[in-house]
Amino acid sequence: MRWVLALVLASCYRPAPSPGAPCAPDDTCPTGLTCKRDLCVLPGAADDAAPADGPQDISTPVDSSVNLTGCADKSREGFADVADFPTIAGCAASWEGAKDLRASRSGGTCGNDLGECDAPVDACAEGWSICGDDGDPTILSTRATAAQCASGASTGAFAAALSHCSAFPASACEYVLPLGCLVSGSCSEPVCCGPACRGDQGCTGGVYSEPDTLIAAVFDEGCGAMTTTSISGVLCCDD
Structure with missing residues (x-):
């Protein structure tokens, strides 16, 4: 009886792919995801989305050693x-x-x-x-x-x-x-x-x-x- 119940549960379980995992070496992802910027994401996700920790400051720091x-x-x-x-x-x-x-x-x-x-x-x-x-x-x-x-x-x-x-x-x-x-x-x-x-x-x-x-x-x-x-x-x- 337990074996039959496990088989039924396994046949009903369809886990949704989790976005954010790295792409495979050939840029493939699990079904339902697509590879963008080396990460598996949901189709339609913004390609230019900011990193998870927010926008980065890319300004060049002033070199205080420069003699002006x-x-x-x-x-x-x-x-x-x-x-x-x-x-x-x-x-x-x-x-x-x-x-x-x-x-x-x-x-x-x-x-x-x-x-x-x-x-x-x-x-x-x-x-x-x-x-x-x-x-x-x-x-x-x-x-x-x-x-x-x-x-x-x-x-x-x-x-x-x-x-x-x-x-x-x-x-x-x-x-x-x-x-x-x-x-x-x-x-x-x-x-x-x-x-x-x-x-x-x-x-x-x-x-x-x-x-x-x-x-x-x-x-x-x-x-x-x-x-x-x-x-x-x-x-x-x-x-």
């Missing part, structure tokens, strides 16, 4: 407002003796509490370099107007890595591109931004229209052999 100031010491002295000047910064820098403003990075960092620079560009953050190191004056002029350059810092003078002209013969100034980074002599003084820069040189059209291009230093301190006796630091532009 443009200066290795994370402090701007020139063009201080990052929102207004996101691609140019005046960075405090000092070094011993005369150095080439286009010298390669030393691998160290410098500026303010970081100490003196082994190379002037070490004052710029990673991904930034001294403005004009390729001799292109528009690298500077497209980031700041002449008026902004002149007043880009509350105090001081910040040098770019290009001399303010290519030659200064008796007849007229020459601006042959790319501008070099001369060691000394006529035209050698680097372009400069800041209220302590000079505007009394003979050639004033290297970056901005005459007479708006400013320079740093004196005749015997060119872009290729610059000391920090007459500047506060360097101009850094994002790469």
Whole structure:
């Protein structure tokens, strides 16, 4: 009698397939279910349904280690407002003796509490370099107007890595591109931004229209052999 009852129950039991189980390797599912996104689901289930635990936040987290100031010491002295000047910064820098403003990075960092620079560009953050190191004056002029350059810092003078002209013969100034980074002599003084820069040189059209291009230093301190006796630091532009 028990055997007959078990047979009757077995013949009447028709379990409904349970959705949510993984699909078989050949993407098959029990009768009544279909395979979507590697899961067996009821026919007609939304293909783009959110995961069971709700929508996921896929926004990219902000990397707090990224230096947005443009200066290795994370402090701007020139063009201080990052929102207004996101691609140019005046960075405090000092070094011993005369150095080439286009010298390669030393691998160290410098500026303010970081100490003196082994190379002037070490004052710029990673991904930034001294403005004009390729001799292109528009690298500077497209980031700041002449008026902004002149007043880009509350105090001081910040040098770019290009001399303010290519030659200064008796007849007229020459601006042959790319501008070099001369060691000394006529035209050698680097372009400069800041209220302590000079505007009394003979050639004033290297970056901005005459007479708006400013320079740093004196005749015997060119872009290729610059000391920090007459500047506060360097101009850094994002790469």
